[in-house]
Amino acid sequence: MKVALLTLAAGLANAASLAVTPRAFPNAPNEYAPANVSCPSTRPSIRSAAALSTNEKDWLQVRRNETLQPMKDLLGRLNLTSFDASGYIDRHKNNASNIPNVAIAVSGGGYRALTNGAGAIKAFDSRTSNSTARGQLGGLLQSSTYLSGLSGGGWLVGSVYINNFTTISDLQASEKVWDFKNSILEGPDVKHFQLINTAAYWKDLYDAVKDKREAGFNTSLTDYWGRALSYQFINATTDDGGSNYTWSSIALTDDFKKGKMPMPILVADGRNPGEILIGSNSTVYEFNPWEFGSFDPSVYGFAPLEYVGSNFENGELPKGESCVRGFDNAGFVMGTSSSLFNQFILRLNGTDIPNFLKEAIADVLEHLGEKDEDIAVYAPNPFYKYRNSTAAYSSTPELDVVDGGEDGQNIPLHPLIQPSRNVDVIFAVDSSADTDYSWPNGSSLIYTYERSLNTTGIANGTSFPAVPDVNTFLNLGLNKRPTFFGCNSSNTSTPTPLIVYLPNAPYTAESNTSTFQLAYKDQQRDDIILNGYNVVTQGNASTDANWPSCVGCAILQRSTERTNTKLPDICNTCFQNYCWDGKTNTTTPSAYEPEILMEASTSGASKDQLNRTAAVIAFAVMFFMTI
Numbered sequence: 001m002k003v004a005l006l007t008l009a010a011g012l013a014n015a016a017s018l019a020v021t022p023r024a025f026p027n028a029p030n031e032y033a034p035a036n037v038s039c040p041s042t043r044p045s046i047r048s049a050a051a052l053s054t055n056e057k058d059w060l061q062v063r064r065n066e067t068l069q070p071m072k073d074l075l076g077r078l079n080l081t082s083f084d085a086s087g088y089i090d091r092h093k094n095n096a097s098n099i100p101n102v103a104i105a106v107s108g109g110g111y112r113a114l115t116n117g118a119g120a121i122k123a124f125d126s127r128t129s130n131s132t133a134r135g136q137l138g139g140l141l142q143s144s145t146y147l148s149g150l151s152g153g154g155w156l157v158g159s160v161y162i163n164n165f166t167t168i169s170d171l172q173a174s175e176k177v178w179d180f181k182n183s184i185l186e187g188p189d190v191k192h193f194q195l196i197n198t199a200a201y202w203k204d205l206y207d208a209v210k211d212k213r214e215a216g217f218n219t220s221l222t223d224y225w226g227r228a229l230s231y232q233f234i235n236a237t238t239d240d241g242g243s244n245y246t247w248s249s250i251a252l253t254d255d256f257k258k259g260k261m262p263m264p265i266l267v268a269d270g271r272n273p274g275e276i277l278i279g280s281n282s283t284v285y286e287f288n289p290w291e292f293g294s295f296d297p298s299v300y301g302f303a304p305l306e307y308v309g310s311n312f313e314n315g316e317l318p319k320g321e322s323c324v325r326g327f328d329n330a331g332f333v334m335g336t337s338s339s340l341f342n343q344f345i346l347r348l349n350g351t352d353i354p355n356f357l358k359e360a361i362a363d364v365l366e367h368l369g370e371k372d373e374d375i376a377v378y379a380p381n382p383f384y385k386y387r388n389s390t391a392a393y394s395s396t397p398e399l400d401v402v403d404g405g406e407d408g409q410n411i412p413l414h415p416l417i418q419p420s421r422n423v424d425v426i427f428a429v430d431s432s433a434d435t436d437y438s439w440p441n442g443s444s445l446i447y448t449y450e451r452s453l454n455t456t457g458i459a460n461g462t463s464f465p466a467v468p469d470v471n472t473f474l475n476l477g478l479n480k481r482p483t484f485f486g487c488n489s490s491n492t493s494t495p496t497p498l499i500v501y502l503p504n505a506p507y508t509a510e511s512n513t514s515t516f517q518l519a520y521k522d523q524q525r526d527d528i529i530l531n532g533y534n535v536v537t538q539g540n541a542s543t544d545a546n547w548p549s550c551v552g553c554a555i556l557q558r559s560t561e562r563t564n565t566k567l568p569d570i571c572n573t574c575f576q577n578y579c580w581d582g583k584t585n586t587t588t589p590s591a592y593e594p595e596i597l598m599e600a601s602t603s604g605a606s607k608d609q610l611n612r613t614a615a616v617i618a619f620a621v622m623f624f625m626t627i
Contacts, residue, residue, distance in 0.1 A: 180232065
């Protein structure tokens, strides 16, 4: 792809600190197809989830030290009046458990989530032009320990990490990635030969998946979807969509080993045949640079990601079995977290597509769902007979994994509320399409909260602050401005992170595009990124001059509780203004149609564009069903 991308407006010039060059390694042994390799001297095995992995523990010692200076710089710019943030960090730097442990979570929601989330990351990144001016939030990314993504948010996390832990500005300006003018099902643009190129593109997708199948591995629609994603989010100097880039190779890169970036985590759900997922019964899996697995009691184990695809049984690789590498293709991992086809069924009613076309596409997609072809197949099942479990997943030779938002938990909070990770504050960027007009209404937080109440089952020691019902979110406006949940930690019996909820809202753009929209002009893409920047900065504090201070108070709140340190008076004002006070209003609200909060700079996609995208989707789905 050779397309110059537009930059953001409003003085947010592109940062040119890093080029979009591959950082994760093209280290798969046989392009997209997994292959047998010699095992290391210590044969890989499944470990218990009773504690963090040795790899993560060792890495945390390095990363937490790397966050100290960025955190001092950030807090020093957030107008915390007389509070000496730098001195506070210095006094406690020798005891990392006292330092704020910060995480960022970016929700799912297709390209809407990608672009809105990108605006948030752009605001949080100290490499973004002007983001380190007084009152700006640049440096929050560098101060964070974890960055989780799901579905469209996972595309954002994946494209940042696979491409040199690059900046959002550089991704916008790249000639290789983030070109969304054509639907992902049409393929990259090649001047005037789009139809020819589309045919060749689909043949490339088909050939890559065929290679995996002929190598003896089960395949599904997610293989095609993951390969397609790679052309937009990985690509490569060879223009083959990065077919041999693996997710586990992130752990091998020098800067990651040196703790120069947060730990990336993608989230997906397990689903047994015929099962309908809800938050209370789902098994939530995570992909981190070292492992694939779950803290949930149903699995309670982690497999070494580099060797997923090997024939594990009861946690061990039987004698004589070869190791397999290359199964964790980066596009396939991103595709697993965003199994698009089953999400279309959930989102069809929230689109502007004509009813007759909705019905036709829904019929196709429901047919795929009935045949269980809408999942990502992990076979051999790495947790086959693990711990001699009686759970359904343990007795099947394949593990079926689906979009991480199918259980309603569309913000990837689950990995970040694990007690062993000791996260203090989570900045939760919500781009969900919960309402009739594709705005969030707090549902994702509600599902995670309700799941945490199941203390005798799936919750497994996790704790989450209380949140109100959907009607209260809408009636009190908690879904259109930042809200803090869990300000009073004494209300919970176990350590609970403070949640800074950052819902998508129309500051400068109509950022509620349909999850079904798969094509964006550069200007619309960039306008939604700018809007996301404004969402998390509240229009550069134009709607509340105290907002930067309140972000600093949220970062410090749990840490200062542990160290018995008094926060500045401004924090009392912040907590009064932003903490949910427990009040509810459960009356049925009117339709939620927010107006632009600041000067509008873009318009939504035309119905013609959506219809064209939908037609391509329908044709592509039918194509995949015949191969």
